[in-house]
Amino acid sequence: MQGHDLGALRRLNTVAVLQALRAGEPLTLSRLKSATNLSRPTLELALEDLTTRGWVAEAATGEGRSPGRPARRFRFRAEAGRVAGVDIGLHKIVLTLADLAGEVRATEREDIDPAMDGADRLDFLRQRLRRFLDDHAVRAEELWAVGVGVPGLVDEAGRIRSVIVPEWTGLDLGRRLSETFGCPVIAENDVNLAAVAEHWRGAARLTDDVACVLAGRRAACGLLLGGRLHRGRRGGAGELGSLPHLGLASAHEALQWQHGDKEGESEITALVRALESDDPEAHAVLDAYAARLAPGIAALVLAVDPDLVVISGGVTPAGQWLTPRLTTHLRDLTLHVPQIAVSTLGEPGVSLGAVRTALDSVDTILDNPTGPLPSTTR
Template sequence: MRGHDLAALRRLNTIAVLRFLRSQGPGRPQSLSQLAAATGLSRPTVDQVVEELTAQGWLTEASEPASGRSGRPARRFRFRGEAGRVVGVDIGLHKVVLLLSDLAGDVTATEREEMDPDMGGAERLAFLRARIERFLDEQKVRPEELWALCVGVPGIVGETGRITSVIVPEWSDFELARRLGESFPCRILAENDVNLATLAEHWQGAAQLADDVVCLLIGHRSSCGVLLGGRLHRGHRGWAGELGLHRGLGLSHAHEVLGWRGERRAGESEVAALARAAGASDPDALEILDRYATRLAPGIGALLLAVDPELVVLSGGMTPAGEALTPLLTRQLRDVALDVPLHVPRITVSTLGEQGVALGAVRKALDSVEALLCDATGPLPSVPPSMNR
């Protein structure tokens, strides 16, 4: 074999070992024999790759050897998630949520701050940049330690990161990733917030066991994220799932029936009061939710007929009322098809709360780092010296 062929083969061997150890997580270190069996590589090859990756700072030997066996315990190795950091951000109209994670997906810090919904585009960008910088400074994250930053926004995001926003008009036709790249020397990604919520549900939420999923954002804004075959379906220009933009489906006006004039406890939001009343079988609250389900059903039913998912996840501002809304929505959906009842997949409610979008941003940032580490066309990037210990 020629020299460059051998180098490529060594890189592929390195990728195989690194990818498998990352998939196992820090809690499941692997012996050399286990790595050889999982990757199909020979024991000497695995030994060489592990030694190189350990010297580069990507692997470390497990501190506690396997127990229950006589003789010298096998050496076991794990991926060093602490070798770097990623940040996931959700910037909506009213709030910003930030999550800090290591490269193994372990979230180590969170922050939430309210925002002025009337903030202009330039002011919003400055606010976002300042909050990220403050967050990193408070967590003592040096610039070289940050591998990727992903921001979720309420708008259509193209493949290049260009935003089309109806929520923040000044951010329409705006390259957020490029502008943030002027301040943060790492991979910068921008993505639609509902798409990121869908990734989060598949990673750590209600859709972990499903691969064909519709994640429905419900509340003052209606939109959908679609997962097909375990992969996010964005569409050719990133418009997939944006049913709220279709005038004929009526999703953009569905929230208008959600007004609640019943009892509200001190400090209780309107949504929380409505959800509490519906949970107590209040007829007025259930009627409001039924009218809401009636307005949602045509658009969601059209998507179900087009995609035929195995699971629908309800997320967004109306999830507190999700348990009461689910049977009402199921009943309304069965009546949207012609001649025969529509098969309605299982509908469940997200348990990720308001961190769902930021958590999906963490997942997308981690995916971008994995793509970099597993790029067979170039050398393995080095762990920053400050993290290689």
């Protein structure tokens, strides 16, 4: 714990004003006053400072609902910068562009040849992100941070360990890309990012202890405990797939469904259609899958006792039928069955979590009380 200077006090107060404005709607001085407990002259000075640095602008006066002189309103200049979120999996890449308020400005998805090797994949990622930024006229100095979700574990130092893209094991993807794009790039396990996203804007907004279970070809889990991502030593938290007693790794075998009538229809879509028409065989398949998933989830629930388990991944479309079955099976295995919800974000969740991680990295710049408040034009 450090002592604070008068200058630090002012910086602290200025950031407090900025945070209040970032939270949402444009605010008048009166509202800022009650939000920050600061006096009006102090607020005016802080706002002037923030305005010259490009963080804040005066908004149009709101509709004059109240009597009296209309108040000026100030807003956070979300357009002052951009962050990007990338989800690079085995089969696809998803790119998301957002402003500093986290508002999504553009999204793009493209299939990848699963056979593409690690080096080509890195080049591909670089090239597509570069093109994506160019397409949306993002200048280098506008880009504040990038988050990247990868299919593998990422340790605290940023090094990857992946069985899906084995050549990336040992790679410090963040450092490599940050050299290319001239801003912080944070690599993170994709399931962890899905958990972050569900907590931010998905099914887990109301709780701070969430386990996000990826159920599909892969079985993995992201943990958000106390509102913060829990990685564990070397990023291995939630990797229950490898314990044979629980049979999580092979659970997907129970999800076979070859009854697709229509050409080109995916297995899960066909299964969902069968479920919708109350096909008893389809329900039996889903129940068997739930039964094989249950011990692994039970171990997770007993270990960390989350408020909520979010089911995401390939089975998401069948989620509404899966959750009650899962609840039934869990009742036999755990003391307390947690709430179970289906991902509301689906596939774009990972790249949205990557955006959130990038925004967190921007926040650390602002939270640092020493040094001057940065400007938006760097």
